[in-house]
Amino acid sequence: MPREHPMTAIDDRPEPTVRATMSGDHQSWAERFALALFIAVPFIAFVAAIPVAWGGWLGWSDIVITFVMYALTLHGVTVGYHRLFTHKSFKPNRAVKITFAILGSMAVEGPVIRWVADHRKHHKYSDKDGDPHSPWRYGNSLRGLTKGFVWAHVGWLFDPEQTPIEKYAPDLAKDRDLVRISRTFWVWVLTSIFLPPVLGALLTWSWQGALTAFFWGTVVRIGLIHHVTWSINSICHTLGERPFASRDFSGNVWWLAIPSGGESWHNLHHADPTSARHGVKRFQLDTSARVIWVLEKLGWVRDVRWPTPERIRAKSVSPAA
Known part of the structure; x- marks a missing residue:
């Protein structure tokens, strides 16, 4: 196994025994049941999408609403949850934050502070004991990797043990705006659920459109x-090219680049976690880096940690690359 990937911003003291700030350090049965519904129902719908579209239940308004909602919520995760709140790749004004x-939050992947705590722990123990979602958890045999892949993709979400926020996200737990948004997570989930049908009804003026x-x-x-x-947890820690020196199995998976907003250039990210751009070649x-670039040009964010040619060469497996 690779050596530990250091994350100097995180305290190395033993796990605190006090309960976490947002929702405790254990998942309740009700939380796991709700999580199962939010995983199973969209998956079933995704499988049914092709026959539904073939049957004529897909209009231009549906395409526009889905594309816009996907782009907004995807970059809410990639630019916001990940590059801003987890890794501090840039400094935003309050409105952007x-x-x-x-x-x-509208991506329905959990409250921002909880998400950040999990991801910071992932970086601290990437692909070693302590990583919340490594596909190498059960070894590198075919059986172990198959089991680990399922764990990394979705199984880890049902782990009753929760990452302690006091250790991994104490900075965010002190931010009143983020605490308020995390505590009202259910409001943003309901907004995410009901906004598309409301828009569909307004655009088509019909119940079918909704x-x-x-x-x-x-x-x-x-x-x-x-x-x-x-898939960034599972596929990008199992497959892909590794042109940069990271202390784990993170790889670049090109065919996930567009749907993931650039997150699948994962090898550079683990080699240089605070970089605002992951696709550097x-x-x-x-697209996440492009969003940050636009915000910087507008003067809404500052101190962006763009990768320099010298830093890219220093991180490369082959310095001449």
């Missing part, structure tokens, strides 16, 4: 964004 915390917008813009969209996000599309 609140907007991305809300958009990330129903199809709910199917595509809510259920299918949530299922797709969930599985794309989880030619033709490596990274």
Whole structure:
């Protein structure tokens, strides 16, 4: 196994025994049941999407609503939850901070502070004991990797043990805006669920328009964004090219780049976690980095940690690359 990937911003003291700030350090039965519903229902809808579309239940309004909702909530996770709140890749103004915390919440992947705590722990123990979602958890045999892949993709979400926020996200737990948004997570989930059918009804002025917008813009969209996000945990820690020196098995998976907003250029990310751009080589599309670039040009974010050519060379397995 690779050596531990250090994360100097995280305290190395033993796990605290006090209960976590947001919702405790154990998942309740009700939380796991709700989680199962939010995983199973979108997945079933995603499987049914092709025959539903073939049957004529897909209109232009559905396509527009689904695309816009997917783009907004995806970048809420990639730009907000991940590059901003977890890794501090840039400094936003208050409006940008609140907007991305809300958009990330609308992806229905958990409250922002809880998500950040899990991801920081992942980086501290990446692909070793302590990593919440490593596909190498059960070894490198075919059976072990198969079991580990399922664990990394979705199984870890049902682990009753929760990452302690006091250790992994104490900075966010002190931010009143983020605490308020985390505590009202259910509001943003309901907004994410009901906004598409409301838009569908307004655009088509029909109940059918509302129903199809709910199917595509809510259920299918949530299922797709969930599985794309989880694929970064499972696929990108099992497959892919590794041109940069990371202390784990993170790889670049090119065919996930567009749906993941650039997150699948995962090897560079683990080699240089605070970098605001993950796709650093030619033709490596990274829409999340482009969003940050636009915000910087508008003067809404500052101190962006863009990778320099010298730093990229230093992180490369082959310095001349």
